[in-house]
Amino acid sequence: MTAAGSVVQVSVYPVKSLGGRTVREAEVGPAGLAGDRAWTVVDATTGERVTVKTCPQMAEVVATGDDEADTITLTEVLGRPVRLRRSGQPQVDAAAVHLVSRAAVARAAAGDVPEGCSADDPRANLLLDLPEGEDERTWVGRTVRLGEVEVSVTRTPKHCLGVYAEVRRPGTVRVGDRVEVLPS
Known part of the structure; x- marks a missing residue:
C-alpha cells in the first residue's frame, strides 16, 4: 500500500450543471456520493x-x-x-466519483488545462492533497482507498482535471481521510 495523501474537500452537486457545495463528509454508494446530481x-x-x-x-x-x-x-x-x-440515478457524465488533486489544480493554473475544462472549478467530488511528485493520473487501473471507501480509477477525463472512478466498496468519505493506492 502506498500512502498518497489526504482528502481536503468533499463536494456534492445536488443539481446537475449547477455549482456544488462542500460538506465535511458524504455517504458513498455504488452510484457515487449521496445527493450528488440527484x-x-x-x-x-x-x-x-x-x-x-x-x-x-x-x-x-x-x-x-x-x-x-x-x-x-x-x-x-x-x-x-x-x-x-x-433523477432516478445520479446524472453523472462518466463515472460515479471524480477525484482531483491540488497539484492538478496548480498545473491548470499554470496553463496545463484540457480543452473545455475550467481550472477555476474542476467540479470534482473529492479534492486531494498528494505528496510532491504524486499524480492521480497514474492511478488509472488501480484501486484507491479514501478512508473507508474504495474506488477503482477507470480513466482520465477528456475535458476535466483529475480522474474518474467507480465505487468498489461503499462507505463514508470525510475531510481528512487518508488516501492510499492499493497494490495491483
Missing part, C-alpha cells in the same frame, strides 16, 4: 434537459436545497421557465 434542470415548456453546455451561466448558480427557490433563481438567470426534476 436533480436535473428541464425546460418547463418542452421537458427537455437544460445543461451547462448549452447554458454556461448555470455554473454560477449554487443549489440551495430549496427546490422552489432554486427554480425561481434559474428561471431568472436563464430568462425562460425551467423546473427541477428528480
Whole structure:
C-alpha cells in the first residue's frame, strides 16, 4: 500500500450543471456520493434537459436545497421557465466519483488545462492533497482507498482535471481521510 495523501474537500452537486457545495463528509454508494446530481434542470415548456453546455451561466448558480427557490433563481438567470426534476440515478457524465488533486489544480493554473475544462472549478467530488511528485493520473487501473471507501480509477477525463472512478466498496468519505493506492 502506498500512502498518497489526504482528502481536503468533499463536494456534492445536488443539481446537475449547477455549482456544488462542500460538506465535511458524504455517504458513498455504488452510484457515487449521496445527493450528488440527484436533480436535473428541464425546460418547463418542452421537458427537455437544460445543461451547462448549452447554458454556461448555470455554473454560477449554487443549489440551495430549496427546490422552489432554486427554480425561481434559474428561471431568472436563464430568462425562460425551467423546473427541477428528480433523477432516478445520479446524472453523472462518466463515472460515479471524480477525484482531483491540488497539484492538478496548480498545473491548470499554470496553463496545463484540457480543452473545455475550467481550472477555476474542476467540479470534482473529492479534492486531494498528494505528496510532491504524486499524480492521480497514474492511478488509472488501480484501486484507491479514501478512508473507508474504495474506488477503482477507470480513466482520465477528456475535458476535466483529475480522474474518474467507480465505487468498489461503499462507505463514508470525510475531510481528512487518508488516501492510499492499493497494490495491483
